[in-house]
Structure formats: C-alpha cells, structure tokens
Amino acid sequence: MERFEWLIEPHTGIFQDPALGCFTEDSVALAHFFTAHKGDTVLDLGTGNGILCLYAEALYGGAYTGIDVNEAQIALAKRSAERNGQPIRFLPMRVEDAPDALGHGTFTRVVMNPPYFTSGDEGRFSEARHADEAQLSRWCRAAFLLLKNGGRLSLCYPAERLCALFRALDQNRFAPKRMQLLTQGTRARLALVEAKKDGADGVTITVSPGKGKMPDLPPIQRI
Numbered sequence: 477m478e479r480f481e482w483l484i485e486p487h488t489g490i491f492q493d494p495a496l497g498c499f500t501e502d503s504v505a506l507a508h509f510f511t512a513h514k515g516d517t518v519l520d521l522g523t524g525n526g527i528l529c530l531y532a533e534a535l536y537g538g539a540y541t542g543i544d545v546n547e548a549q550i551a552l553a554k555r556s557a558e559r560n561g562q563p564i565r566f567l568p569m570r571v572e573d574a575p576d577a578l579g580h581g582t583f584t585r586v587v588m589n590p591p592y593f594t595s596g597d598e599g600r601f602s603e604a605r606h607a608d609e610a611q612l613s614r615w616c617r618a619a620f621l622l623l624k625n626g627g628r629l630s631l632c633y634p635a636e637r638l639c640a641l642f643r644a645l646d647q648n649r650f651a652p653k654r655m656q657l658l659t660q661g662t663r664a665r666l667a668l669v670e671a672k673k674d675g676a677d678g679v680t681i682t683v684s685p686g687k688g689k690m691p692d693l694p695p696i697q698r699i
Contacts, residue, residue, distance in 0.1 A: 488534040499527035507531040509668040521588040526553025575621035616648040635664035651675030
C-alpha cells in the first residue's frame, strides 16, 4: 500500500509503495556522504522512488535529474517532487541510454546506489555476482560519459566487494578520492565512495563512529 513519509519535516517527503520497493538506510547514508553545491548539475542513475534526488536537493541545492527504467517508481518520484515544490526532473530511461539522451559532459556530479546480489543459493552466487560486476562497469561507463571533465561520481557498494568496485572504477577512468566505511559489529558493511573522472591517485578513508552505528542522520518520520 502506498504511503508518504517525511524525510526532512515539514517540507521534504517521499511517496513509497512497498510493492515497488522502498528506500533503505544505505540511500540515506549516501545522501549525507555525497556533497553538492547550488551550482552543481546532478544526475542520479537508477533513482527508484527518487530518494537521493529528493533528499540531496533539500540538503545542498543544485539542479537534479533522476532516471530509472521503472516507470511506476518514476511516477511516484514526480509526485513527491511536486508535493515538496522541488524542481527535480525524473525521466524513465535506461542508464546505458542516458549519455546519448542527456548529453556527454552534461553533469558536474553523478550519484548512484547500484543494485547488487545479496542472497541466494551458493550455486547461483558466482553467476549473479559476475552479472552485478558487468552492470556496475556499464553504469560507471555511463557516468564517465555523462560527467564533465573532473566531475565526481558518488556511490555505495558492499564493503566485501570493494575489489570489484575498484576494478570497475579503474576500467572507466575514475580515481577514488574519498571513502567512508560503515560498520556492522566489528566488520565494515558498506563502502561509500567518491571518485573523480580522470583524477590522480590519492584517497582519504574514514570509518563511521562506533560499532554498528550509522552516521547521525535526521529522523525519518512516517505519517
């Protein structure tokens, strides 16, 4: 059943439908890790219900576009932006089609929470993981084409799969510049990474405070 939740009360909220998929704390953490300025043009690849665009636009300002193949999710995202009075553009589109449709070198920043395989029987794991890595590389390639020279890509990925992420970034001429590891117990659970198009080597790495704690985030209140 569709519901509305506040992201930043009382001016920024989001429509969600569990049947289509709801956002997770990973997206909220990425929105806080990602930084933008009022002069930035930002593209969210695989925007889903628009959580990253809606939250980041309210936090930082800038001009935002979100794309996703799921037209029902795009419709929800548009309703959320309209209710909030946010000038965000949401478009039904495949990530691979975005460079030709939106223009090469159009954006100063790209952000994405790419899908990845998280469960299943051992016999399917290797094949699914390989498919995830291939898709990740395609999305990084699209981000490279869409970004201006020196533009930044921000994304999150499972910490245990950092080798795959770094391969995809390197193959597509991105240099990691900033990384935050979110912990669960004594292990890193999620990596938040910012990479620069054609950047030089050199990365700053931090760990979220406390074991199993997320960064301090404004509460999300359901109504």
